[in-house]
Amino acid sequence: MTDTFKNWRGMSNSGCRRMKRSLFIDQSSVHFMSDEEQQKLKDFLLLDQYLNAKNSEIEEFNKHLSNQSRYNKRRLTNIGTFRAYVEFYLRQHKGIAQNQTIIVRQLQPTSQGLPLEIYAFTNTIAWVSYEAIQSDIFDHLIAILPEFGLRVYQAPSGHDLQRLTAEIHPS
Numbered sequence: 311m312t313d314t315f316k317n318w319r320g321m322s323n324s325g326c327r328r329m330k331r332s333l334f335i336d337q338s339s340v341h342f343m344s345d346e347e348q349q350k351l352k353d354f355l356l357l358d359q360y361l362n363a364k365n366s367e368i369e370e371f372n373k374h375l376s377n378q379s380r381y382n383k384r385r386l387t388n389i390g391t392f393r394a395y396v397e398f399y400l401r402q403h404k405g406i407a408q409n410q411t412i413i414v415r416q417l418q419p420t421s422q423g424l425p426l427e428i429y430a431f432t433n434t435i436a437w438v439s440y441e442a443i444q445s446d447i448f449d450h451l452i453a454i455l456p457e458f459g460l461r462v463y464q465a466p467s468g469h470d471l472q473r474l475t476a477e478i479h480p481s
Contacts, residue, residue, distance in 0.1 A: 326407040326431035327440045333451055334423035335389065336461040342385040347459060351391060354457075356398040361391070389416070392458040393426060396451060400430050405443035407431040423463025 343351075348365075351357050364386060372383040397414045400406050410431035417425040432443045452462055 325435060326410055326433060327435045328429075328431055329440070329444050329447075330427065330429050331444065331448070332417065332425035332427045333448065333455075334420075334425055334463040335455075336463040337419060337424050339459060339461040340387065340389045340424070341459065343388050343391065343459075347388070348386065351458070354395065356402070357391065357395055360394050360398065361386075364391075364394075388458045388460055389424070389426075392455070392460055395454075395458070396426070396428065399450070400428070400447070403443075403447065405432055405434070405439075405446065407433040422465070 348361055352361055368384045368386060375383050393414050393416070397412060400412050400414070401408065406412065407430075411429065412431075413427070413429040415427050415429070417427050419425075428447070432440050434440055434443070455462060
């Protein structure tokens with residue numbers, strides 16, 4: 311046999327299909343969150359408990375650093391909060407197999423941004439349904455990203471360069 315083949319038996323037996331995809335974040339949009347930003351995100355049902363627990367954890371850690379500069383203390387970041395949101399979102403999504411591994415993690419930064427990898431399993435192996443679930447999830451994540459003060463990384467396009475040129479050299 312000279313041809314390669316893919317063994318789909320594990321996927322067929324489990325009834326799940328792996329989703330492993332990254333969302334590339336513009337690293338210049340990552341920052342420590344202000345109290346106002348945190349308060350706004352408490353309106354998200356998926357984040358209220360997380361924010362309370364994380365702030366308590368940070369407060370406990372910083373307790374002995376009260377006379378230190380804020381640079382020496384732990385603080386909540388928008389990327390860490392978004393990562394938690396994505397995990398909570400996946401854990402309540404009806405298209406994700408809840409009995410399988412769900413991981414949301416940062417990979418090593420690249421020149422294309424900070425990859426936020428989503429590793430989960432859909433509860434179907436049907437290709438069209440799998441793609442619809444994955445697209446639905448990423449549609450939501452890309453649309454909600456600005457609420458966290460984050461941006462998706464995107465290389466400059468012709469439109470961006472035209473706009474920049476127009477700003478530098480107005481007609």
